[in-house]
Amino acid sequence: MSKSPWASGGRNFLKKVPLAFFFVMLCCVLYPARTFPQEQFNICEIETEGVSVIISGDMARARDNAVKEAQKLSIEKAVKTFLSPEAVAEHFQGLSDHIYSKSGDYIQNYTIIEERTEGDYYRVRIRAAVMAEGIRNDLESMGFPVARRSLPRVMVIISGNGNELRDIDNTLKPEELSSSIYIINEDLSEEGFIIVRYPRDDYGEEELNEDDVVSLGRNFNADLVIVGKASVEEMSVIEGTEIKSYEVRVSAKAITTDNAEVIASTAARAESYTADSITGRLDAIERATKEVADYLKVRIIADWQREVSSVKVISVTIRDIMSYSDYVTLRNVLKNETRGVKKVFQKRMESGIAILDIEMEGNARFLANELSSDKFNAFSLGIVCTDEDSLEVSIIK
16 A cells, blocks of 8 residues: 655655645635535444554554554444344354445545554554444345434533642643543443534533533534533652552533433542552543443433333424425325334324324434435435424425
């Protein structure tokens, strides 16, 4: 594989690039293209780390192999959101031959967020935008009874408040907060949750009230926001030595964005004793955060599955009906092809608007997710808004 032109000297590469290229790139930065929500294209964002052995000092080859491994792991994670652990284990060889082997086909794009060497190994961590619908379709073509696991889209926000004195030693650093958030995201991602990232790194001492949290979650199309605080206390243990104790406390609660309900909350503490400040703090952060993440994960899954499994009546408003045939097509998809739907009742239709009552196992969020994955030949479907028991969609020609 050829090396990147940057590897042999960025300046020589720059001299070869036409000035027009930089003008185009500048325009892209100043006037970015319109972006659309990822869920519109059934894209999920997954972080993974790939590792490769460095052979004969060939760093470039090891890096490429580590990236490929990370991409493959991204697809493996995505597959687990559709299949049970038992199915994944039983059909591992078939999945390897037909899905994992072409991981690049399912990745829309990816970003390298960290890379490093450790002895004879090269490690690369990527954030990949995975085309989940393509994986779902291929799994179905292989004969798998694909059941989309109804788990919420989650955003995690952890702020570092230090102690009451606000001294520097007892305030979590941005990278320590990022580590705590990463641990929770990774734990949830392993279970099939879709992670919505809060696009800020300066969490600092910011505290959000529940109204702020709900508003923020809705803005980023998250179903649930985990918001919490973390603090560290650093003290000398043995006088005259460099050994110190580091006690980290992490508390968090999970809040739904549709009705601002707190469905789970917990707190944990962990201690570490060492002369190395960085290692001691991170070790305590990791253990306290992992305890919080494990508890919240179990509670969220139990609450979400209980909500989704019960039969409810969902009010669906369909707007922008320009053709009666389009409405009939959508109604037939709801009645005959949408998972969980038991019965469909038409309440009213006039002036391009239809109102239906849908009796189904699940909630409006679940129904919106199912409809967003359907493909209609003559039109597409836009999700206007949704809450627990109502859904509003528009027909887009």
